[in-house]
Amino acid sequence: MSLTLRVLAPDQSVFEGSAEEVILPSTTGQMGILPGHVTMLTALDTGVMRLREGSSWRSIALMGGFAEVEADEVTVLVNAAELGSAIDAAAAQAAYEAAQSTATAFEGQPSSPDKIKALQALAQARARLQATR
Incomplete structure (x- = not known):
């Protein structure tokens, strides 16, 4: 079982795919999301989002925004973002x-x-x- 993840900035789609786990930099601290997570909306701080695909982890630098979790779909709307591998x-x-x-x-x-x-x-x-x- 996995999550469908979309990371969207005003000028680009930064990431679209699936992940087994997502760790978000919320304004109240790090927040882990696994399949079956309760529906929620949270504010995001400037920080690093980590996502696990199989046994490997990827990082995305986020510049503040919001995340919505609903029915194993995570949508992250941010002011700006950049894949760690592209930095x-x-x-x-x-x-x-x-x-x-x-x-x-x-x-x-x-x-x-x-x-x-x-x-x-x-x-x-x-x-x-x-x-x-």
């Missing part, structure tokens, strides 16, 4: 280090639009880097 690990590491540097410059300062953007860029760079592993 250049060296470039992702460099982008993470740059984003970390920028975010560190705002430590101790009150919230500002620039600080919020820097923290969002850091979360996205971290998700892309983690998806390469």
Whole structure:
């Protein structure tokens, strides 16, 4: 028994296929989905979604959105997403280090639009880097 999984971004269909297990980065923590899961709708945080196909795992970097589970079908609607296998690990590491540097410059300062953007860029760079592993 498996799940039918669709990961959709505004500009592309990132993944369509089946999976035996899906782990989502919900806003309340990691959430595992197996066949027979109860119907639900959840908000997703920026992070890495993992899916198991047979005995292998795949990673997809998600940039926030929503997931719906209904009758062994999982639909993930996100602002942006990228398959971990399509991400250049060296470039992702460099982008993470740059984003970390920028975010560190705002430590101790009150919230500002620039600080919020820097923290969002850091979360996205971290998700892309983690998806390469």
